Amino acid sequence: MTVRNFSLIPSLSDALFSDRFNRMDRLFSQLTGDTPVAATPAYDIRRVDKDRYALAVSVPGWKGSELSIETVGGQLTISGKREEQKETESAENGWLHRGISRADFRLSYTVPEHVKVTGAKLQDGILAVDLYQEIPESEKPRRIPITHGQQAIESQQAIEHQSA
Structure with missing residues (x-):
């Protein structure tokens, strides 16, 4: 590999x-x-919107049963393993040239934290993988209000008053 x-x-x-x-x-x-x-197959990565991405892998001639998609520890792995084919089948079908890749492959991508594979579809020789990034509320940026002038002094007095 x-x-x-x-x-x-x-x-x-x-x-x-x-x-x-x-x-x-x-x-x-x-x-x-x-x-x-x-x-190794060609691929495209596209941002669909703020939280969704699309990965397209060119796999002409591959069947869905010969492809596998896995996510483990921040790695997205797409692999293809050809089913056994009879040796006589290609000779009997009259092939003069076979230029389409028939080799097994394994592609691996590092995906950011909180990215999940939401679906995959094989159509017209393209394996389309949908990705969604869901950031938990606790990790999203949030604004901290800043008090100005007199408000800050009043809050300090209230704290001092409570401690006495």
Whole structure:
């Protein structure tokens, strides 16, 4: 399994060296038996409103039964494991080229505290995961009133008067 750090802002050097990197990655993957980095599915993260987010993962050709979503200790993990396929099936169906990734994958995201997965839907090769951030009232920011001038003096006198 390969761990991949996702860059939010691609730099110019990424574009210049991406082909060389992909070739080296495939070479090392063949030697080690790991899945190439390019085999991990593409994804989008979008803020829907103040408290809701949407994660979309591109999983063309995957069935719902082959995908799994877990949350454990602040980690959201999405994984795909292909069901066993008969070796003769692909040869009999006349495939000339199979470019759609068939490799098992595992994506892991760190989610902020109080974020919960509220649902997931697989449609048209996109796994849509709904996230909701619910901050408890005790942790929400609150305003503390500030007294001005005479009010502060009156409150001090009342405290002094009570202690005498």
